[in-house]
C-alpha cells in the first residue's frame with residue numbers, strides 16, 4: 001500500500017505537485033467518486049460537474065450500463081493486439097460507420113493519436129490519389145485551433161503556450177483565420193491535401209463559426225479536391241445538440257475524428273472515420289497501435305454509443321442547452337461580455353480572468369474551468385436535468401456576487 005493511502009485533500013495535492021509534472025493548473029479539489037452529473041471529493045463534499053472532463057463524460061460519470069459492459073469484458077478478454085482479430089472490433093466499426101454515414105473507421109486511443117492518424121491519411125491520399133510530389137503535401141488548419149499535444153500537432157498551433165519551447169515544428173501546415181471560407185479558398189494550392197478544423201473551437205473559448213461556414217467548407221473542399229477533416233473530438237457524440245456538430249449544417253466531412261465521449265469517460269478510445277477510399281489506402285505496416293481496437297475498448301465504446309442513442313442524449317443536449325443559455329442570458333454582471341455556444345457546449349466570456357470565479361464556484365459545489373483565461377466553459381454531462389441546471393444557476397448567481405469587478 002503506498003504511503004499516500006491515509007492522506008487528506010492537501011496531502012494528495014502535495015503528492016501530485018511534488019512528484020508530478022506541472023503541466024496543468026487544477027482547482028484544489030481531490031475527487032474520489034462520481035455518478036451522473038455529480039462528483040464527490042475525499043472529504044465527502046458533493047459537486048455538480050460542469051466540465052465533464054472536457055466533454056468526455058457526455059453519458060455522465062460511471063454510467064451503470066457502460067460500467068456493466070466494462071466489467072463483463074474485463075473478465076473475458078481485454079487485449080489481442082491487431083496481430084489477430086477479435087469479435088468486438090468489427091461490430092463497433094460497423095456501428096460507428098452506420099451512425100456517421102461513413103464507409104470505414106480506424107480505432108486509436110487518445111484524441112491526439114486520432115488527429116495524427118487523420119493527418120497521415122490525408123497526406124497518403126494526397127500522394128496516392130492527387131499526385132502531390134513526394135514530401136510536398138500541405139494541410140490547412142485554423143488560428144486558435146486545438147487538436148492535441150503531440151509534437152506535430154503543437155507545431156501548427158497558434159498558441160505560444162503550446163508551441164514555445166517545443167520546436168522545430170513539423171513542416172507542411174498553413175494557418176488561416178477560423179470561420180473564414182474566403183481565406184480557405186485563397187489558401188488552397190496545388191499541393192493541398194486536406195483542411196483540418198473543429199466545427200466549434202472548444203479550447204479556444206467555445207468559438208462558434210458564422211452560419212453557413214461548414215457548408216461553404218464542404219463546397220470548397222469538394223470543388224478543389226481537398227479532403228475535409230472535421231475534428232469532433234469535443235463537439236461530437238451529442239454535445240452540441242446533434243450527434244455530430246457538422247449535422248447543424250447538414251454536411252458530411254471526408255474524415256470525422258472522434259474521441260472523448262466515445263468511451264463515456266471509462267477508457268481512452270478514439271477513432272477516425274472516412275468516406276470512400278481514404279482510410280482504405282493504409283496497408284499493413286503503415287499505421288497502427290498496440291491498444292487501438294482492443295476488445296475492452298470496443299465493449300466500452302459500443303455501450304457508450306448505445307447509451308447516447310437509447311437516452312436520446314443529443315436531443316437532451318439541444319433542449320437543456322437552450323434552457324441553460326436562456327437562463328444564463330438573464331444574468332447581470334458588469335464583467336460579463338458574451339454567452340455563446342451550442343447545445344451543452346457553452347462559453348461565458350468575461351472581461352477579466354475567471355480563475356477566481358471558478359474557485360468561488362468550487363467552494364459552493366460546482367466545478368467548472370476557464371478556457372483561454374477569460375471564458376468560463378459550462379459543459380455538463382448531457383444527462384443533466386432541468387432541476388440540476390436550476391441548482392447550478394443558483395450557485396453561479398451566488399458566485400458571481402463574489403466575483404468583484
Ligand SMILES: Cc1ncc(COP(=O)(O)O)c(C=O)c1O
Nearest residue numbers: 110111112146147148231233234
Ligand atoms: C477538438 C480536440 N481535438 C483533439 C483533442 C485532443 O484529445 P486528447 O486530449 O484525448 O489527446 C482535444 C482535447 O481537448 C480536442 O478538444
